[in-house]
Amino acid sequence: MRILICDDDALIVEQLQKYIRNFFEKIGVKCPELVCFSDGESLLADKGEKDILFLDVEMPGMNGIYVGNELKKRNDNIIIFIVTSYSEYLDEAMRFHVFRYLSKPLDKQRFFRNMKDAVDLYNTMTIKIPIETKQGVHTLPASSVIAVEAQGRKVVIHTTQRDFESIRNMQYWLELLPKNCFFQTHRSFIINFEHVTDFDRTLVHMADEQFHAYLTKRKYSAFKEAYLLYLDSTR
Known part of the structure; x- marks a missing residue:
C-alpha cells in the first residue's frame, strides 16, 4: 500500500502524517509508504502506485477537483x-466518486473511523483468492467474483472473466470470502455487493442484469x- 498526501498547508500535512501513523500503530500494522506533495502538478507527475490519497481542493496551480478527476x-x-474547509466543493467532488469528504480542522476519531473503512476497502479490492x-x-x-x-452437487464460481467449477463446497467459500463485501442470500448463492445492480424481496440482479x-x-x-452499509463504506 502507498498513501499520498497533497496539500499546500504544511500543518495539515504534518497532522495527516501523524494521524495516519497513529492509526496503523493502533491496529498493530507497519505504516505503509507515505508520500507528500504540495501541488497537483507534482502529484500527477508521480509515477508510483496511488492507493489512498488525501487531497486538498484549493492549491496553487491545478485545483484538487481537476487533479482528482485525472487520477x-x-x-x-x-x-x-477530499480534505478541505470549503463545503461548496462537495458536489463537484462527488461526481468523480471520492471516498470521503473530511473537513478542516480534522477530527481524530472521525479520521480513524474513515481510515478503517478505506483500509478495509483497499484490502477487499486487492485480496486475491x-x-x-x-x-x-x-x-x-x-x-472479480x-x-x-x-x-x-456442483459449486460454480461466476467471475467477470468466466465461470469456474470449484472443487470446494459452499461453506468453504462462505468462510473464505471477505464478509464486508459478500453475503449469502440463499443456501445456493453467495453474492458480491460490488456487482449488485438492484434487488427486490426474492431476487438480486447482478452484473448489469446478466446474472440473478x-x-x-x-x-x-x-x-x-448489509448492502446499504457496503454502499456507505464505498462513497
Missing part, C-alpha cells in the same frame, strides 16, 4: 479523501442493511 481516469480504484478446479488453480482478485452458486441470485424472504432485511 480517477487513470485508476478507478484509487481511494480519494485461489479457485481450485479439477484442471488446476486459478488466482483472481476477490472483486460476481457470485458463488451451488448447482446440485435468489434472495430468501427471511434474509431480505439483513441483506438490505
